[in-house]
Amino acid sequence: MDVGGARAALERGRRRVGALKDEALVVRRAVTQTGLLAALRWPGLKVLARELAKGRANPSLLFRYYAENSPSRIAVVDPRSLAPGAAGGGAEGPAEDRVYSFFALNEVIDRLGYALDRRGVGPGATVLLVLKNRPEFVMSQIALARVGASVVTASWRSTPAELSYLAGHSGARLLVFDADIADMIREAAPLLAGIPREGMIAVGARAAGFSHFDELLAERGDAPDRSEQAAVVMYTSGTTGKPKGAVRGFGRGVVLSALGAIGATPMRVGDVHLAVCPLYHLTAFGFVSLSLVLGATIVILPEFQPELFLEAIQRYRVTTTAVVPTMLHRVLELGEARIRAYDTSSLTAIFAGGAPLPPALAAEAMRVFGDRLFNFYGATETGIVTVASPEDLRASPGTIGRPVAGSELMLVGEDGRPCRDGEVGELYVRSPLLVSGYHRDPDATRESTLDGFFSVGDLARRDARGCYHIEGRKRDLIISGGVNVYPAEVESVLHDHPAIAEAAVVGVPDRAWGERVRAFIALRPGASASEDxxxxxxxxxxxxxxxxxxxVFVDALPRNPTGKVMKRELVGPEEKPAG
Structure with missing residues (x-):
């Protein structure tokens, strides 16, 4: 090796040592701050040492660990007693809650994994989950991870054509679906060429012509642990075209990223987390996963209703929850008096993400709930990469915060150079949670990567405090008369208007200006405002x-099931007249 090569190798070694020191600091701070270290017991320590030595760092490990370390701690609650209409009660009144300890849930996961393995599900196999919010979602996902399979999650609102695309593109061989959508599955079945009828399994009520989830649980045996080969394939929401499958494996870096994100929050051992967003979406999946790292109790709300949400917080003494801004808006629409009729004093954190959080909405939420609101930024492809504290939201309105430990952010201008503070550029992320790429789409993977960083096409800037702000999507940038117009900036101003409930801005063709700005406005109930x-x-x-x-005045903005505004529907030929 020449002198230059030796120096380069030495420098790489120094950087690696520095990175290891930083990782050790992140881990030490998180396990101390959260109470993880104090909660560690000898049985759990033995499981951790054994499994981590084998390279197993996926969610399956958490259930093995807590089944030994804290076997009687409650892992999951299905709040059937909460409301008869929403949780399955009949004329006789609410049903009883389904409650699973970590020990009991780990046993269920093992039985399910055993049954899946007997059906040939393991490394290289892909299973499609189309479930509503229910414990079986968690059971299935963890059992599939334990046997080393790949999991694709999809909205239960999907159409037969959408399911056909996801199943065909992912190569799914098994389908686990909610019995409530059995009629849609029957319609879709002829389109699901890769999934035999016996591989379509209903969860919940019995569905004629399909196997049932309970038949899997009736089989007894230990699942083979191939969890180091597991993967999750999360398809993007497809707001501009066909969804792309983002493939994420589970390595040592996943633990570091999880602890880095947790360290930026008030999350602690002993938390009770309320899962209210769809479990197939990053917001729910991410924060359920982080909460399980801490051995938290997960209360799975079957559907979002503002008062049901508040009642769940009161009844189960919820400490953390994660919502999209639309949900937060709907809760605040109840009015302060109705909100305060519920005891929400147990809350330590409300995490908002999945869509832009307007500064006015954040300010109102903090006024009503106190300094418990945290805004986060992440994507299907990147995981959670920034967190904004209540202090950040007050000092830098609209911010997504600062990078969590283990994540690096880079802003690249149109000229390909790094941006200075205040300049808008394309946001690139590097972290251990980055996906390995898009499933069967090397071109899209290549277009999204730059020197080990990944971009989903968001434009952002960093302010003088070091906080980042999303300015919109690269594809949504409006160029009017040669001036770059960032929709997020205009939407933020619109949201400051007291009569406006929600707003979205798009660019439309204009012969003189190239593009002009068109705003779609939904007014608050009982409010009025003219175009002028x-x-x-x-x-x-x-x-x-x-x-x-x-x-353009509308009753409500079109959104997909995860709360993102479907701007492509706003640019269509049909629109309401202003007024």
């Missing part, structure tokens, strides 16, 4: 090309 009022409000805060040239 709204334009005057914008004119006081925005430069000329950024002021919406057109205002």
């Amino acid at each position: 009022d709204i334009k005057a409000h914008c004119r006081a805060q925005l430069a000329g090309p950024k002021i919406p040239r057109e205002i």
Whole structure:
């Protein structure tokens, strides 16, 4: 080796040692701060040492660990007693809650894994989960991870054509679905060429012509542990076209990233986490996973209703929950008096993400709930990469916060150079949670990567405090008269108007300007505002090309099931007249 090569090798070694020291600091701080170290018992320590030595760092390990370390601790609650209509009660009243300890749930997972293995499900096999929020979602996902299979989760609202695409693109061989959508599955079955009828398994009520989940649980045996080969394939929401499958494996870095994210929050051992977003979505999946790292109790709300949400917090003494901003908006619409009728004093953190959090909404939430609101940024492809504390949200309104330990962010301008503070550029992320790429789409993978960093096409800037702000999607950038207009900036101003409940901005073709700004507005109940009022409000805060040239009033913005605004539906030929 020449002198130059030796120096380069030495420098790489130094960087690696430095990275290891940083990782050790993250781990030590998180396990001390959260109470993980104090909660560790000898039986659990033996499991950790054995499994980590084998390279097993996926969610399956958590259930093996807690089944030994804290066997009687409650892992999952299905709150059937909460409301008869929402949780399965009949005329006789609410049903009883289904409650699973970590020990009991680990046994169920093992039996399920054994049954799946007997059906040839393991490394190289893909299983499609189409379930509502229920404990069987967690059971299935963990059991599939334990036997080394790949899991694809999909919305239970999917159409037969959408399921056909996901099953065909992912190569799924087994389908686990909610019995409530059995009719749709029957319609879709002829399109699911890779999944035999006996491989379609209903959960919940019995569905004629299909196998049932309980038949799997009736089989007794220990599942083979091939969890180091497991993967999750999460398909993007497809707001602009066909969804892309983001493939994520489980390595040592997953633990580091999880502890880094937890360290930026008030999450602790002993938490009770309320899962209210769809479990197939990153917001729910991410925070359920982080909570399980701490051995938290997960209360799985079957559906979101504002008062049901508040009642669950009160009844189960919920400490943390994760919502999309639309849910937060709907809760606040109840009014402060109705909200305060419920005891929410147990809450330590409300995590908001999955869509932009308007500064006005954040301010109102903190006024009503106190400094318990945390905004996070992440994507299917990146995991959670930034967290904004209540202090950040007050000092830097609209911020997504700072990178969590283990994540690196890079802003790249149109000229390919790194951006200075205040400049807008494309946001690239590097972290141990990055996906390995898009399933069967090397071109999309290549277009999204840069020197080990990954971009999902978001534009952002960093302020003088070191906090990051999302300015919109690269594809949503509006160029009007040669001026770059970032929709997020205009939408933030619109959300400041007291009569506006929600707003979305798009660019439409214009012969003179290239593009012009069109704003879609949904007013608050009982409020009124004219097009001239709204334009005057914008004119006081925005430069000329950024002021919406057109205002379109709508009853509500079109959103997908995870709360993202479907802007492509707003740019269509049909629109309501302003007024």
